[in-house]
Amino acid sequence: MNCRAATLWLLRLGGLLCLVFGQCGTVLAQEIEARLYSNAPIDYNFLGIGFTQVTTGKFQMNTESLAYNRTFDIFGQSGKVNVILPYAQLHGQTTVGSQVISGSSVGLTDPIIRLAANLYGAPALTVDEFKHYQQDLIIGANLSALVPWGEYNSNQLFNVGANRTFLQPGLGVSKAHGPWRYELSGDATFFSDNKNFYGGNDLSQKPIYSGTGHLIYYFPSTAWLSTDVTYYSGGQTFINGQQTNNNQENWLFGATLSMPVNKHNAVKFHLTEGAFFSQGQYYTMYGVMWQYRWGDGP
Numbered sequence: 001m002n003c004r005a006a007t008l009w010l011l012r013l014g015g016l017l018c019l020v021f022g023q024c025g026t027v028l029a030q031e032i033e034a035r036l037y038s039n040a041p042i043d044y045n046f047l048g049i050g051f052t053q054v055t056t057g058k059f060q061m062n063t064e065s066l067a068y069n070r071t072f073d074i075f076g077q078s079g080k081v082n083v084i085l086p087y088a089q090l091h092g093q094t095t096v097g098s099q100v101i102s103g104s105s106v107g108l109t110d111p112i113i114r115l116a117a118n119l120y121g122a123p124a125l126t127v128d129e130f131k132h133y134q135q136d137l138i139i140g141a142n143l144s145a146l147v148p149w150g151e152y153n154s155n156q157l158f159n160v161g162a163n164r165t166f167l168q169p170g171l172g173v174s175k176a177h178g179p180w181r182y183e184l185s186g187d188a189t190f191f192s193d194n195k196n197f198y199g200g201n202d203l204s205q206k207p208i209y210s211g212t213g214h215l216i217y218y219f220p221s222t223a224w225l226s227t228d229v230t231y232y233s234g235g236q237t238f239i240n241g242q243q244t245n246n247n248q249e250n251w252l253f254g255a256t257l258s259m260p261v262n263k264h265n266a267v268k269f270h271l272t273e274g275a276f277f278s279q280g281q282y283y284t285m286y287g288v289m290w291q292y293r294w295g296d297g298p
Helices: 003-030
Strands: 045-055 059-074 077-096 099-108 112-120 137-146 166-177 180-191 194-197 201-205 208-218 224-234 237-239 248-260 265-276 281-294
Touching: none
Parallel strands: none
Antiparallel strands: 045 059, 045 281, 059 077, 077 099, 077 112, 112 137, 137 166, 166 180, 180 208, 194 201, 201 237, 208 224, 224 248, 248 265, 265 281
């Protein structure tokens, strides 16, 4: 492989890493999250500490995160704001011709901020009022943003920061039937350009569009179990205006289990299997989060 071909291959590999692990930032923002469009008493606060691992055949990223969530009244309906502060370790290796290339990156990665607002069917209620609430149909909207404050070095192929902004608006519905909840949502993720990508190149990416479904069962103990599926398409990338890959076609299948420990504490487990079919990349994502809640009033 000549020098020019090797350089182009490395740029394409960097673009793929950006897709696999950059989209994991998007996935973390979304978390294939069940119950995003649900109701809860206003003025609740949630503090969570979690661990997530994403593994492909050649790369692995471990992320420890601190998350804060608060519910509030927004025009008479319930809403929530969520802030996630992650710290990650990325490492792996691949080959270019006969050469083995390895690398790693450790540091603070890009924070995620999400605002979710229910538009119908989820009135803003106090803790006492919420005891008499019965869900039927909820319609909601959300907006997530990834802020490029993470560790980034343009001379490295491996980075835990993206050096660009993601914006992800979405709409969703949740329907209750006894202990079951059925949720459907659609999202679009828009990317700013990375003007300093791997050696000073310009990375741009078209939007990614996704649809997500959840089937959730509530146990009498207030524990709940969700099965999840997400389909992604789009996300074509360009380096210096040159197309580097075809449109993405990606599936995520997962499950989430949340179990109460006591009145204020719960632990949540999630597992996701994903496939980037156009790149031949398969990956596994699993994680656990401990969550503490306060705001029940006197």
